Amino acid sequence: MTDRLIERLRRLDACAVSDAMDRLGLEGVALGLQPLTADRRISGRATTVRLVPAEEGVPSARHLGTAAVEASGPDNVIVVDQGGRTNVSGWGGILSLAAVQRCVQGVIVDGACRDVDESRELGLPIFARNAVPLTARGRVVEQDWNVPVQLCGIEVAPDSYVIADGSGVVFLPAAHAEEIIAAAEAIWEREQAMAAQVKNGVPVSEVMGARYETMLKEHA
Numbered sequence: 329m330t331d332r333l334i335e336r337l338r339r340l341d342a343c344a345v346s347d348a349m350d351r352l353g354l355e356g357v358a359l360g361l362q363p364l365t366a367d368r369r370i371s372g373r374a375t376t377v378r379l380v381p382a383e384e385g386v387p388s389a390r391h392l393g394t395a396a397v398e399a400s401g402p403d404n405v406i407v408v409d410q411g412g413r414t415n416v417s418g419w420g421g422i423l424s425l426a427a428v429q430r431c432v433q434g435v436i437v438d439g440a441c442r443d444v445d446e447s448r449e450l451g452l453p454i455f456a457r458n459a460v461p462l463t464a465r466g467r468v469v470e471q472d473w474n475v476p477v478q479l480c481g482i483e484v485a486p487d488s489y490v491i492a493d494g495s496g497v498v499f500l501p502a503a504h505a506e507e508i509i510a511a512a513e514a515i516w517e518r519e520q521a522m523a524a525q526v527k528n529g530v531p532v533s534e535v536m537g538a539r540y541e542t543m544l545k546e547h548a
């Protein structure tokens with residue numbers, strides 16, 4: 329059953345959640361990742377994977393990411409800590425196919441991915457630093473999965489919430505998710521009201537006046 333917070337998160341976007349975290353003095357935005365395969369917003373709970381260069385890892389009989397795919401479902405986003413490495417792929421098309429079969433929301437990689445065209449055809453959103461054709465095999469291995477990881481300097485626990493869209497990727501620590509989402513809902517409603525005013529002909533300088541500038545410092 330989808331948890332209530334995921335349902336609420338799905339009605340928001342990355343900017344509203346980022347604003348809410350600003351308001352609460354929390355850091356959650358993972359900088360430097362782009363949507364490479366789909367223009368769809370994704371959200372859910374993180375299934376984490378930590379990759380390391382093959383020289384530093386233990387050789388494994390299974391390919392990276394496979395355990396995370398098999399443990400994930402419609403409420404999960406697979407989150408791959410590749411340490412920001414951009415010269416080798418940390419995710420590929422066969423993994424994407426298996427993820428789609430399990431109705432996984434999407435994949436976020438702090439590093440590169442490949443088989444971008446396949447993932448695009450599958451409609452699986454992947455957020456990563458870049459695409460590169462070079463295989464992971466012999467270059468990068470999974471050190472662990474379902475463990476705390478770091479993406480672009482942001483700590484991500486296996487139970488963290490995440491939302492990602494065209495504006496970027498935001499991680500919400502589970503312990504603060506409820507208050508972040510509540511603050512984001514208030515911000516979202518406020519912005520909807522502002523948009524309605526602009527549509528009704530109120531000058532944007534008035535709609536985005538002094539109150540907009542200080543809005544994140546106010547209490548919801």
Ligand SMILES: O=C([O-])CC(=O)C(=O)O
Pocket residue numbers: 417418419420421422423424442443462463464465
């Ligand atoms: O070899 C890799 O890096 C993985 C790959 O292409 C795939 O999952 O299709």
Ligand SMILES: [Mg+2]
Pocket residue numbers: 420421422443
């Ligand atoms: Mg492939």
